[in-house]
Amino acid sequence: MARRTEPPVSAAERSRFEATRDAATLQLLFKAARLANETALARVAASTPAGPRVRPAHTALFPHLGFEGIRLTDLAAKVGVTKQAVGQLVDDLAALGMVERVSDPDDSRAKRIRFSRRGHAALMHGLGVLRGLQDDLAAAIGARRMRELHETLKLVIAALDADASESKRPAGSGA
């Protein structure tokens, strides 16, 4: 079975396919984001001594780490995985000296997880690299275009957010 040699699709469909494929702005969006991400990671890696790798699963915690400290359970809820899974990641980051666990004064069962001084420095370094890449990009495509991109992306995000909440709530159940 499946030994035919003739293509299963007509030449007309074939070219229609190829035409559709390259025209998509969304594909460009995906590609641009992927390339930017790779470039940023490469630059950070290049400007960092060595040591055990910090993986995406770890950096996924960063946006939720404040300076006040956050409870493991809350952190897990924000990230959307179990506390056990997050616990392991926090262990790793603590071993690297990036975060520290301080006991919660209001609840002696709980501990608060926050950036250590070193973790904060590392994060700032990463953000600095990102900023550097962004500046390079602005130089390459022009400052005006960069500003326009910024505005447009905000609009795109807003539109996609609206789309998401719309499909989640088929018949007005907002708070």
Place this chain on the structure above:
Amino acid sequence: MARRTEPPVSAAERSRFEATRDAATLQLLFKAARLANETALARVAASTPAGPRVRPAHTALFPHLGFEGIRLTDLAAKVGVTKQAVGQLVDDLAALGMVERVSDPDDSRAKRIRFSRRGHAALMHGLGVLRGLQDDLAAAIGARRMRELHETLKLVIAALDADASESKRPAGSGA
């Protein structure tokens, strides 16, 4: 150890951090791409019967699947993993009827992997969904802005590509 209650970072650094965090256009780029991807996947899932899931590892093959068929070994090289790994993915897709293996007329060891009629239809469907999302987006942010975005993204990709090849070749080692 690590039982201090005073934040390890000054308030000044703290606000500097927060300022840096939200200003980044690159962050917006990442977020927009992620949201668009999620939305597209949700729409495809919603417009598809059920069945075993096609995962990212599978779709990673699609860009290299032509109608002529490609050898497993070549496909693996293009994707950048071993032939064994790709073999499993192709098995899955074949079980779903998305691709078919036809024996290579020029080499009786080899088989060519290509989209089946059904696989092609599914792909076209997916691309159609993507196009629909794109149209919605254009309606939300305006056609002019969408065209600008398209152009800007092409420039961004070109700039990042240039950056990548530059850092890979520190002292002229081109073919």
Place this chain on the structure above:
DNA sequence: CAATATCGTCAAGCGAGCTTGACGAAAAAC
């Protein structure tokens, strides 16, 4: 024709990123 390289497959195994389940300790509710 014999030696060697290549094509696809079978099999075992590994790390990452999760999950479920159970538990002691402290807090909250009754």
Place this chain on the structure above:
DNA sequence: GTTTTTCGTCAAGCTCGCTTGACGATATTG
């Protein structure tokens, strides 16, 4: 003051994506 809930941890186990190693069958090379 007792029951119930919540906090973080220990432990085992799962899926996914991938690797290494070995193999029969065919092509290619000498």
